[in-house]
Amino acid sequence: MPRSEPIKAVRGVRDILPAELPVWQAAEQGATAVARRFGFQEIVTPILEHAELIERAGEDTDAFAKELYRFVDRGDRALALRPEATAGVVRAYFERGLNQGPQPSRVYLIGPMFRYDRPQKGRYRQFFQLDVEAIGSAAGALDAEVIELARDWAYLERLQAYYRPLKERLSPDSQQRLERNPLRLLDSKTEQDAPFKSGAPKIIDHLCDECAVHWALVRRLLDAAEVEYVLNPYLVRGLDYYTRTVFEFFPSGASGQQDALGGGGRYDGLAEAEGWPPTPAVGFASGLDRVTELMAASGVDVITRPAADVVVVPDGDLALEAAEVARICRAVRPTAVDYESKSLAAKMRAANKLGAKWVVLLTPDSSARRSAQLRDMSSGEQEEMDWVELPTRLA
Numbered sequence: 001m002p003r004s005e006p007i008k009a010v011r012g013v014r015d016i017l018p019a020e021l022p023v024w025q026a027a028e029q030g031a032t033a034v035a036r037r038f039g040f041q042e043i044v045t046p047i048l049e050h051a052e053l054i055e056r057a058g059e060d061t062d063a064f065a066k067e068l069y070r071f072v073d074r075g076d077r078a079l080a081l082r083p084e085a086t087a088g089v090v091r092a093y094f095e096r097g098l099n100q101g102p103q104p105s106r107v108y109l110i111g112p113m114f115r116y117d118r119p120q121k122g123r124y125r126q127f128f129q130l131d132v133e134a135i136g137s138a139a140g141a142l143d144a145e146v147i148e149l150a151r152d153w154a155y156l157e158r159l160q161a162y163y164r165p166l167k168e169r170l171s172p173d174s175q176q177r178l179e180r181n182p183l184r185l186l187d188s189k190t191e192q193d194a195p196f197k198s199g200a201p202k203i204i205d206h207l208c209d210e211c212a213v214h215w216a217l218v219r220r221l222l223d224a225a226e227v228e229y230v231l232n233p234y235l236v237r238g239l240d241y242y243t244r245t246v247f248e249f250f251p252s253g254a255s256g257q258q259d260a261l262g263g264g265g266r267y268d269g270l271a272e273a274e275g276w277p278p279t280p281a282v283g284f285a286s287g288l289d290r291v292t293e294l295m296a297a298s299g300v301d302v303i304t305r306p307a308a309d310v311v312v313v314p315d316g317d318l319a320l321e322a323a324e325v326a327r328i329c330r331a332v333r334p335t336a337v338d339y340e341s342k343s344l345a346a347k348m349r350a351a352n353k354l355g356a357k358w359v360v361l362l363t364p365d366s367s368a369r370r371s372a373q374l375r376d377m378s379s380g381e382q383e384e385m386d387w388v389e390l391p392t393r394l395a
């Protein structure tokens with residue numbers, strides 16, 4: 001038989017092990033609690049969507065084009081693994097009638113997203129987002145927890161007017177983007193484009209009247225909420241669907257080079273791009289991979305729960321008896337059984353490592369009498385009792 005290498009995980013995706021999960025759970029619980037306090041309800045949308053839905057949401061962006069996991073299924077449909085949640089949430093809002101309920105519809109979602117990113121620390125091909133959306137209202141007050149940078153056509157035209165005479169000196173990518181999507185010129189990572197950025201018109205100096213009113217309200221509310229923020233006139237998000245407010249979150253004390261913990265903004269044009277009636281909305285998403293890494297690095301205390309409170313340890317060939325005793329104990333406590341054929345001492349060490357509070361020790365003799373030794377792992381005290389007494393003692 002030909003030997004083959006053991007099969008490992010796909011590049012850029014990873015397992016989250018039981019020991020790592022408490023931090024994730026703490027992050028998720030925190031996120032859920034905050035979302036609920038603001039009156040947001042959980043929504044679950046599919047990981048698979050029609051590729052067109054995703055592509056319509058942002059034709060020109062890296063995340064959507066280069067990074068999209070796109071494939072044709074057995075029924076010849078062009079599908080995609082969602083790279084983000086917003087497009088799918090907006091689809092569900094219309095398709096499933098949330099638009100008929102009280103507006104805005106406030107929903108949140110926690111789940112895996114997929115981007116064919118270059119894997120590195122804090123950057124994965126499967127990663128997890130907390131995504132928050134308020135769909136169906138144009139009120140600036142809804143943007144108020146966020147940091148705003150507005151964008152309007154007048155500004156884009158000015159930006160083009162500034163860059164057009166410089167076209168020959170820009171990078172080939174930027175030359176292409178100049179007419180199609182000039183805002184992305186500010187986002188260029190190419191050195192060749194860098195000298196022109198500082199002279200480019202700043203978006204906040206060129207807001208239309210309505211945007212200016214909206215922007216002023218958002219800032220007043222941010223100040224009232226004592227949200228600390230830095231105005232960045234060059235902030236360009238990776239997705240194309242934003243209008244008016246955009247923002248990103250960084251850990252406090254972060255340098256400019258650090259990856260964002262989260263980001264979002266207002267996307268009043270997305271519903272229409274998906275073929276639905278024009279509907280204003282605002283939201284954000286935060287990457288749980290990065291948030292949990294930060295929590296772990298800063299030593300956030302999370303209460304780790306033992307895998308099982310009780311471990312049943314049979315000393316000898318007593319699988320049937322051990323299974324029955326475990327069934328009895330499970331009525332009151334999470335209970336595991338050590339079926340391995342190793343020494344009693346080794347089994348006790350394993351139970352200790354699991355963090356078990358009690359061990360129920362079975363020997364052939366005691367089992368014949370339907371009794372067992374109950375050992376309190378913290379005090380070391382041990383006491384014999386009938387199996388039926390165990391639930392009362394463990395409760």
Ligand code: HAM
Pocket residue numbers: 063083084085086115117122123124125126127128129131132133237238239260261262263264265266267282283284285286287288289290
């Ligand atoms: P985004 O900025 O593309 O926005 O992603 C939000 C967050 O997801 C990032 O700030 C980062 O924490 C995390 N993230 C993105 N890519 C990766 C990756 N490859 N590995 C690990 N974490 C990653 C959105 O997705 C928009 N849907 C946000 C939004 C909601 N706008 C309006 N509503």
